[in-house]
Amino acid sequence: MSLSTPRHEISRTPASTGFAAWWSRRQRSLAPYLFIAPFIGLFLVFFAYPVGNAAYLSTFKRHGYGAPRYVGLQNYVDLLGDGRFLHSLGNTTYYAAGSLFVLSPLALLIALALNSPQLRLTGLYRLLFFLPFVTSAVVVALMFYLVFDKTYGLLNNALGVIGIPHVPWLESTSWSMTSILLLGIWTYVGVNALFFLASLQNVAKELVEAARIDGANSTAVFRHITVPQLRPIILFVAVQAVIGSYNLFAQPFVLTQGGPEDSSMTMTLYLYIEGFQFSQAGYAAAIGFSIAVIIIIVSLVQLWLLGAFGDE
Amino acid sequence: MQTRKTASTATINILIAIGGLIIAFPYFYMIISSLKRQDQIYQIPLSMIPHPATLFSYRQLFNEFSFPRWFANSAIVAIGTTLGALLICSLGGFALAKYEFRGKQIIFILMIATLTLPFQVLLVPLFKEMVAFGWINTYLALIVPFVGNAFGVFLLRQYMLAVPSALLEAARIDGASEWTLYWRIALPLVRPGLAVVAILFFTNSWNDFLWPLVASSSDDMYLLNIGIATMSGAYHIEYGTIMAASVLATLPIAAVFLFMQRQFIAGLAAGALKG
Numbered sequence: 001m002s003l004s005t006p007r008h009e010i011s012r013t014p015a016s017t018g019f020a021a022w023w024s025r026r027q028r029s030l031a032p033y034l035f036i037a038p039f040i041g042l043f044l045v046f047f048a049y050p051v052g053n054a055a056y057l058s059t060f061k062r063h064g065y066g067a068p069r070y071v072g073l074q075n076y077v078d079l080l081g082d083g084r085f086l087h088s089l090g091n092t093t094y095y096a097a098g099s100l101f102v103l104s105p106l107a108l109l110i111a112l113a114l115n116s117p118q119l120r121l122t123g124l125y126r127l128l129f130f131l132p133f134v135t136s137a138v139v140v141a142l143m144f145y146l147v148f149d150k151t152y153g154l155l156n157n158a159l160g161v162i163g164i165p166h167v168p169w170l171e172s173t174s175w176s177m178t179s180i181l182l183l184g185i186w187t188y189v190g191v192n193a194l195f196f197l198a199s200l201q202n203v204a205k206e207l208v209e210a211a212r213i214d215g216a217n218s219t220a221v222f223r224h225i226t227v228p229q230l231r232p233i234i235l236f237v238a239v240q241a242v243i244g245s246y247n248l249f250a251q252p253f254v255l256t257q258g259g260p261e262d263s264s265m266t267m268t269l270y271l272y273i274e275g276f277q278f279s280q281a282g283y284a285a286a287i288g289f290s291i292a293v294i295i296i297i298v299s300l301v302q303l304w305l306l307g308a309f310g311d312e
Numbered sequence: 313m314q315t316r317k318t319a320s321t322a323t324i325n326i327l328i329a330i331g332g333l334i335i336a337f338p339y340f341y342m343i344i345s346s347l348k349r350q351d352q353i354y355q356i357p358l359s360m361i362p363h364p365a366t367l368f369s370y371r372q373l374f375n376e377f378s379f380p381r382w383f384a385n386s387a388i389v390a391i392g393t394t395l396g397a398l399l400i401c402s403l404g405g406f407a408l409a410k411y412e413f414r415g416k417q418i419i420f421i422l423m424i425a426t427l428t429l430p431f432q433v434l435l436v437p438l439f440k441e442m443v444a445f446g447w448i449n450t451y452l453a454l455i456v457p458f459v460g461n462a463f464g465v466f467l468l469r470q471y472m473l474a475v476p477s478a479l480l481e482a483a484r485i486d487g488a489s490e491w492t493l494y495w496r497i498a499l500p501l502v503r504p505g506l507a508v509v510a511i512l513f514f515t516n517s518w519n520d521f522l523w524p525l526v527a528s529s530s531d532d533m534y535l536l537n538i539g540i541a542t543m544s545g546a547y548h549i550e551y552g553t554i555m556a557a558s559v560l561a562t563l564p565i566a567a568v569f570l571f572m573q574r575q576f577i578a579g580l581a582a583g584a585l586k587g
Contacts, residue, residue, distance in 0.1 A: 027489060027490050028484070028490060029413070031407070031411065031490035031491075032407040032408075032411035032413040033407075033413060035403040035404065035406055035407035035411075035490075035494065036403070036404045036407040036408065036419065038399075038400050038403060038404070038460065039400050039401070039403070039404035039460045039465055040419070041460070042400065042456075042457075042459060042460025043422065043426065043460050043462070045441075046434075046438065046441075046456070046457035046458075046460065047426055047434070047460075048422075049437075049441070050433075050434045050437035050438045050441055051429065051433060051434065051437070053437040053440070053441075054433050054434065054436065054437045057436060057437060057440075110328070110331060113324050113327060113328050114328070116324050118320065118321040118324055118325070119324055119325060119328060120325060124332075125328060125331075125332050127569075127570070127573070128332050128335050128336055129331075129332070129335060130569070130573075130576070131335065131339070131566065131569070132335060134515055134519070134565050134566070134569050134576070135519075135562055135565065135566075136518065136519040136521070136536075136537050136561065136562070136565070137519065137521060138521055138537040138540055138541050139537075139540070139558040139561055139562055142540065142541075142544060142554055142555070142558055143338045143339070143341075143342045143555075143558060144338065145544075145551070146338070146341055146342070146345060146353075146551070146555075147338055147341075151356070152353065152354050152355075152356070152358065154337070154338070154341060154358065157356070157357065157358050186334070186335065186338075190335060194577070198577070243430075246430070246432075247430065247431075247432070249521065249522050250521040250522070250537075253521075253541075254541055254544065267432075268432055268522070271432055271435065272435075272522065272525075272526075275435065275436045275439075276439075276526055281436045281440065284435070284436045285433075285436050285437065287432070288430075288432040288433040288434075288435060288436065289433060291430055291432045291433070292428075292429050292430055292432070292433050295428070295430050296428055296429075299428060
């Protein structure tokens with residue numbers, strides 16, 4: 001009680017000098033700075049500085065056990081001639097192409113089915129298709145050991161029933177990346193279907209009705225009304241699919257460690273190996289930036305396409 | 313016409329049912345395998361019923377691995393990150409939505425910059441920074457760098473824009489401090505936005521793998537994902553035990569999802585907005 005008395009005094013006499021009076025006059029103009037300050041502080045320490053440092057680090061190279069030496073842009077030049085890096089770029093791009101041309105159209109088909117009034121149990125399917133997306137990638141990868149195992153896996157045993165011989169999903173250089181892609185499709189097709197579904201439900205019903213009355217069949221309605229209205233979300237899903245591909249890490253790390261013979265090495269996995277197993281911080285930083293460049297280009301293409309379509 | 317309609321109804325229902333089955337089956341088999349005896353997993357033909365059903369794998373998990381510790385670590389880190397992000401991002405979002413001040417434009421540009429750069433760029437330098445801070449293998453390294461998130465600020469700014477300025481002005485006239493405006497008026501009004509941000513951060517933190525892999529180095533500081541991944545790296549792979557761990561690691565996130573489905577979907581829509 002006695003403690004609160006002095007504070008009370010000050011607030012009752014705003015004219016008095018001192019911090020409290022000053023504060024009550026200025027708080028409105030200072031508050032936004034104080035409110036945003038924690039974010040800015042964290043941003044500077046844990047984003048801006050590390051990004052700058054990454055650029056700096058990427059100009060150094062370590063030879064043997066000596067201290068890293070300044071090499072200018074040599075790391076980037078070396079990347080272009082590094083077979084392992086190019087291999088990881090190829091694998092990642094293969095995965096990105098699969099996401100773009102297999103996963104995304106499949107997701108759209110599922111969304112169309114989920115949007116159909118003839119479908120029963122829609123709520124249940126929505127839950128189910130979303131579940132892999134929120135399951136940790138490590139758990140999903142471990143789960144798929146029991147799917148892809150050559151002898152004891154679900155997939156080969158199911159294929160065996162219809163007479164298809166065992167496929168070495170994870171053990172062969174020609175199958176490993178495809179297996180990772182199948183896993184990716186299993187994981188992300190549902191969530192992308194839900195993206196499509198959300199905007200399908202926004203397709204203007206009146207337009208569809210009007211087209212029907214004018215005699216358009218389902219195919220024509222789909223091509224000329226549904227698809228144009230879905231364009232932004234199609235673009236979004238496509239770009240997310242590509243960007244997500246370049247982040248691929250946990251699945252190959254757990255399932256194949258990038259093998260056999262680097263056949264499932266992805267860019268992020270290669271970055272990790274160079275940076276944390278070979279202690280080539282500079283080289284790893286350069287790989288990080290090359291992933292960033294790819295992602296930025298893809299994002300710019302998205303913006304450009306959105307702008308181009310927006311003008312229609 | 314009627315038969316065609318019936319046929320297409322049947323086709324759609326059957327195709328989606330098959331799709332649902334393909335999604336569900338690995339989960340089902342994970343649970344089954346966690347209840348099987350170790351040697352029954354490696355038995356041809358594969359059996360879909362654990363015979364006999366046993367909790368051996370679960371007992372093994374608790375007796376031979378630091379599973380409860382990993383679980384607690386994951387919970388501490390996910391909850392810590394979520395609470396921290398809610399505070400920092402809602403404060404920033406409130407400032408950006410409800411005040412005019414110098415430097416606002418620059419802050420916007422900075423935020424967009426963070427949204428385009430992938431985390432891979434940060435991996436090595438952030439690790440070095442954590443080493444310099446002495447934070448490696450502590451909760452700090454797993455929480456603090458991620459609470460000041462530009463996307464979170466951006467998202468909550470969108471929700472804060474809907475808080476009526478007249479309401480804030482009225483409170484000011486009544487003598488409320490700026491902090492009171494934030495804490496007592498704005499925050500309660502943007503509760504749905506807070507739920508979306510909370511879910512995004514909790515899920516991301518719980519499922520993250522790359523950063524905790526480099527930022528933690530001892531068994532007692534492992535998060536679930538790292539701990540489980542090391543189980544499979546052991547020379548003697550006991551698959552039933554790994555599946556038991558996977559089941560228990562999936563339960564919390566599945567439960568959150570089940571009860572907060574609506575906010576999850578809203579979070580997705582927000583993600584679409586980000587792109």
